[in-house]
Amino acid sequence: MxxxxxxxxxxxxxxxxxxxxxxxxxxxxxxxxxxxxxxxxxxAGEEPKKKLQPLPPLAGQPTYSAEPVYTPTVDVKVNTEARPELKAKLQSDAYGTQPQATPYGTQAQANPYAVQDPTYYNTGSAVVTEQKSMNVVLGTIGAILGFVIALAIWYFCTNILHVIIYLHGFVFVFLPYFGYRLLGRRSNVVVAAVISIVALLLVYPTEIIFGTLSVKDQLEDKHYYLDLTYEEASDLYEMAREENSSFNAEIIWNFIIIYLGVAVGIFSIISAETKQR
Known part of the structure; x- marks a missing residue:
């Protein structure tokens, strides 16, 4: 007992x-x-095992208690009618502003008791700005890679397969836009507009260069003894456009089809961006 x-x-x-x-x-x-x-x-006769004790906290580390801490809550009632300044603070909006009468009209004044935006401080703003810059750089790299892939597809179909795929223009806009979104993780209407303008500017010289290379390859295949330079092939290409009306009409038709594809691609990416907003 x-x-x-x-x-x-x-x-x-x-x-x-x-x-x-x-x-x-x-x-x-x-x-x-x-x-x-x-x-x-x-x-009996056996020494009990010692319990493991927790390691002491390192210097500078906060200590935590295993016991729960209860904070009592007090229902405080404030007579806001007797304190109009408190009533104005309690009725302030979510951004911490309250109206204030001035000789120039009613203006908004910052409420020091409101919760501030975390990006208000310099550290948060610097982090957000750095993240945006990094996304723009990666997105630009993705757009350039998209243009390179689109040019490779265009050259392969025109000069190797000798076929005109009417999706050239659409691919020439969609691939850079897709590359920007893939690496940059974001895009907007401005990005879509810049890619569209660059695509419109590159279509004409690209078609002329690839057309000249196609004429050079066809002449060298037909006449194996010919070894034309790019300047000579370019002169023959321009001469054929001036003297052969059917050849010139075919080139103009190709331009129309390609620009229609570019227009469809521009409309698609800008519509997608405006719907996301």
């Missing part, structure tokens, strides 16, 4: 909680040769 350390009531040795006051006296229970205290069980 043992006595409760709180009320003095006699209780059994293997009892933990006092039957009188209900307080816990000890977690040590003896059952034959085995003694259990908490989660540690030892035999």
């Amino acid at each position: 043992k006595s409760c350390g709180f009320c003095g009531k006699q209780m059994e040795d293997n009892m933990v909680y006092c039957p009188e006051c209900g307080e816990a006296n000890s977690t040590k229970v003896t059952n034959g040769d085995r003694t259990t205290e908490g989660n540690v069980s030892t035999l």
